[in-house]
Amino acid sequence: MGNNPRNDVGCEGDIMKCPSCGREIPDDTVLCPYCTANVKKRIRLNRIYAVALSLLIIASAYSILSYAAAGIPVTKIKDLSMSDDRNFVRVKGYVVDYPRVYEGSYGVTALVFTINDGTGDLTVKIYRSVMWKVVSERKVPGMGDLVDVRGTFFYSTTKSITLNNPDYLVIKRPEFSSIRNLTALSNSPPWAYKNGEGIYLTGNITGVREYSWGYVLSVDELLDVIMPRAYVSLNITNLKNISSGISRFYGTLEYYRSYQPSTLYPVYNLSTLLSDPEKYNGTSARILWATVVHKDEANNTIFIDQNGTEICVYVSSGVRYYDVGEHVELQGKFEWFAGHWEIAIIRESDYIIEPKWELIAHPQCELVERKSYEATTEYHLYGLMRVEGIVADYTEYSSGSVSITLYNASYPGCVVNVYVEHKSSISGLLQSGSKVVVRGMALIYNGDWEIKVRAYTNDSVEVIY
Amino acid sequence: MTIEYLLMCILFVVIGTLIGSALSMLPGLHVYNVIGFFLLFYFTAGLVLDSMQMVLMLIGMLVSYAFVFTIPSIYFSAPDDSTMFVLMPSLRYLKEGRGHEAVVLIATGALIGVIAITIFVPLFMGPLAIVWSIVQPNIHWIIGAVIAYMLVSEFPKDFGRHKNPLHGLKEGWKTILAGYLTFFLSAILGIIVFNKTIIPADRAFQGLMAPLIGLFATSSIILNLISKYEIPEQNIPKSIDAHPREIVHGSVAGASGGLFAAFLPAVTAGVGGYMASHAFAQKGDKSFLVSMGASRVVYYVGAISLFFLPTLHLRRGALAMGINLFFTPESVQQFYMVDMGIAIAGVISFFMVIYASRFLATRIYRINPKVLNLTVLGIVIALVYFMTSWQGLLIMSVATAIGLIPVLFNSRRSHCLAVILVPIWLNMSGISLGSLFGLW
Structure with a gap:
């Protein structure tokens, strides 16, 4: 390159070389007659190189920024707005609903749950490959878990965040x-x-x-x-x-509580109502917890007890569902009727329900003691039994359950009562006279032993012929 | 993040830039073809390399390609879809012994493009997100408008004296009709290639390689073989013939066109820069070459910057799609690292292209152009065969024939871009024409 005479651009007497094409041109010319390049007004390459090197300053600035960039701060759900759409955000909150899955013909495609940080709800979505990694790392949350989640925020009618990496989901389970x-x-x-x-x-x-x-x-x-x-x-x-x-x-x-009332009346104790009934006559009252002590289906009434105080409750429809010993919650009108004080459940806003405690399961359920199906003639409560017999009679219900009466001489009364929770547990064509092998759990129903064939378990009814 | 990790990231940027620079010297080889193989390798050995470092290496390759592919485009006359527009002015420079100056002008445009990306994209984070939310539901209309613009903006050319008015009319319209024929045939080729995997299935991700090389590279090489030109001795100037105003004008136009192309699917840097040059009323080759350099870099590198841009995460371009197979951009920190990588790769690539050009400029005139073009043609054919088998060669032959129409009839080569524009536009508009060609 150094030996190339065209590189030496400069004057040689009244002749110079065009700095662009290298041809010899008069030194007083402004435009090269060969290539039309301007010989006088030009930009030196050194200046362009200097501009190029300025990129190193930009690179240094970004390297410092990336080094100094702190972790992602926790954002309150109420502060997430449209301007955060598709941003990577971090949110901490309690799981307020149990996880749900989306299933299609390709299997499970997404895992979804809702968290609340006290300022609002946010749906967390986990799709396919990430979802399976979350499962394999045992990171599927349960209701009540405190989760710290980082992901891409999507602003829509419901706020949601998509988890892109299992590492960005940290779960703190409650003390059990x-x-x-x-x-x-x-x-x-x-x-x-x-x-x-x-x-x-x-x-x-x-x-x-x-x-x-x-x-x-x-x-x-x-x-x-x-x-x-x-x-x-x-x-x-x-x-x-x-x-x-x-x-x-x-x-x-x-x-x-199976029913969420639209109108909530003041909560009263029965003793309060009955201590001064005239005062409360016509009051709409809500009783949170009482026990059914008597039922009179003919008159559509039940009697409830709360801490030793009893009252008659008129239930306009469905009285048959409330049995003695059950706990109820109700809302109705306290009034004098036919010579006694009662609570009447007749208006649309009135209700009577049987609330109860339930356990929302977490993912870590485990088998503690395995049992096997035993071919025994003795019933043990919750024991797994294997019974052979001839179908004497059976009834199929619209709910899909089936009740079967089996004949087997080895059992008391030569009869075994079988209750099949769902007919999908029966393999083969069930009919009177069929020989069947039943695997199920021994339970007491209405005072009698029965074998319950539970759905979605290993219990089954196998029709031999 | 530790200092060691940061230094490793910088190292991977440098490695990617060097690999990309070396590979970009090969005429006909698009960086996306190489990145496809790198991704295949990464998926099999994914646990070995940190995903962010892999991303930075790929970005290094992309940036260097955006700069260095100028070399084969100018010295070997083997352009791709975005450098085809610089072929004519740069060939003129080459014939005047100013090939290196043309390279410097394009590289300067590219350099300013990188600076614009690293400085302005973060500043316009919010507005870009708003623009995208407006553009997104109307993309098919915009692509349709681009196609219409390409077709309508070609008007009958008057070549001067004619035997009679009818002859003048015929000559004027001949180029237009040849252009429309090019557009039509390229569109059909695009529909076929997009809807049917003709090349072996395990190479399906290289599906566009053969038609693009055929339309732009091989047709140019054949033209060079026919035209029998001489490459004179090249000068290595210490200054370039340009006014700062021309540089700024070209850079703004090119960056705008590149950003337009980076935002829209199917619209490539060439078309974006070409439309921007009309919009900014550009005059002269110098400003045009600068704008093409800026447009190309903003198109390729800007797309990846937009992908990592918080609030946007726009997945545009094969590299963004490829990266998204194993990486989801998340934090501002990652965006800073990507911009750092772009800046480092930019400065290395700039000097790579300058020194590679100096090296070639002092030697290229010694080589017989015919031998050079035949060698390049051989390399291109070998690459297509290696990447896409004999089916790819067949597609390339058809594409070359289509690519020669504008060459022979002096119409616009930009019509060849219908190979990408039309199928994507049809796809985004919900129109299916594959059955017309017996594709399903």
Whole structure:
């Protein structure tokens, strides 16, 4: 390059070389006659190189910024707005709903749950590959968990955040305290526990009902455990496994009320109402917790007791659902009727329900003691039994359940009562005279032993012929 | 983040830039073709390399390609879809012994493009997000308008004296009709290539390589072989013939066009820069070459910057899509690192292209152009065969034939871009024409 004479641009007497094309031109010319380049007004390359090197200053500035950039600060959900759309944000809050999954013909495509930080709700969405990583790292949250989540925020009618990396989901589970007496828990009033309190308990699954959002597992026929479908669909919980013996359930308590009234009347104690009934005559009252002590279906009335004070309740429809010993919550009009004080549930805003404590399951349910189906003629409560017999009679209900009367001479009265929760547990064509093998759980129903074939478990009715 | 991690990131930027610079010297080889192979390798050995460092290496490759591909475009006359517009002015420079000056002008435009990206994109974070929210639902209309502009803006050319008025009319319209024919055939080729995987399925991600090389590179090389020109001795100037106003004018026009192209699918840097040159009433080759350099860099590198830009995360361009297979941009910190990578790669690439050009300029005139073009043609054919097998060669042959129409009839080569514009426009408009060609 140095030997190339064209590189030496400059004057040679009255001749110079064009700085652009290198040809010899008169030194007083402004435009090169060969290439039309301007010989006088030019930009030196050194200046352009200096501009190029200024990029190093920009690079240094960005390297300092990236080095100094702190972690992502926690944002309050109420502060997330349209200007944050598609931004990467960090939010901390409690899971206020159990996780849900979206399932299609390609399997589970997304895991979704809602968190609340006291300022609003935010939906957390986890899709496919990230979702399976979250599952494998046992990071699927449960209701009541405190989560710290970072992801891409999407502003829409509902605020949502998409998790892009399992590492960006940090879960702090609540402390779980042990509950030993399920009967006491199931009979506890609403103030006995706190909603969202973390507990664990052990028991036998005595019934399984399926809903779109998940499964309701009846434990020892005393407490309902809500098993979100997400845990089953994501293979975190195996119903067949945990129903094959005594299992331990972790979760948070929720006081379940089947009806959310639009109008809430003042809460009264029965003793207050009846201490000065004239004063409260015509008052719309709400009774939070009372026990049914008597039922008169003919007159559509029940009698309830609250701490030793009894009152008659007129239920305009559905009185048959409330049995003696059950706990009810009601709202109605306190009034004098036909010679006695009563609460009448007749208006649209009135209601009577049977609230109860439920356990919203967490993902870490486990089998504690496995049982096997035993071919025995002796009934043991919650024991798994294998019984052979001839179908003497059976009834199929519209709900999909089937009740079967089996003939087997080895059992008391030569009869075994079988209740099949869902007919999908029956393999083969069931008809009177068929020989069947039943695998199920021994329970007491209306004072008699029965074998319950629980749905979605290993229980089954196998038709031999 | 630790200092060691930051230094490793810078190292990967440098490695990517050096690899990209070396590969970009090869005529016909698009960086996206190489990045496809790098991604395949990364997915198999993904756990070894940190994803951010992989991203920075790929960005280094992309930035260097945006700069260094000027070399084969000018010295070997093997342009791609975005450098085809600089072919004619740069060839004129080359024939005047000013090839290096042309390279410097384009590189200066590219340099200013990088500076614009690293400084202005973060400043316009909010407005860009708003613009995108307005543009997004109307993309198909805008692409349709770009297509219409390309077609309508070509008017009958008057070449001077004619035998009679009818002959003049015929000559004037011949170029237009040749242009429309080019557009039509390129569009059909694009629809076929986009809807049917003709090349082996395991190379499907290289589907556009053969038609683009055929339309732009091989047709240019064949033109050079036919035209029998001589490359004179090249001068290495210490200054360039340009006024700062021309540099600024070209850079603003180019950056605007590049940003327009980076925002819209199907619209490439060439079209964006070309439209911007009309919009900014550019005059002269110097400003045009600068604008093309700026446009190209803002298109390629700006797209990746927009992908990492908080509030936008616009996934545009093959690299953004490729990166998104294993990486989701999240934090402002990552955006800073990407801008750092772009700046470092920019400065290295600038000097790479300058020194590579100096090296070639002092040697290229010694090579017989015919031998040079035949060698380049051989390299291009070998690359297409290696990447896309014989099916790719077949597509390239068809594309070359289409690419020669504007060459032979003196019409615009930009009509060849219908190969990308039309199928994407149809796709975004919800129109399916594949069945017309028996594709399903």
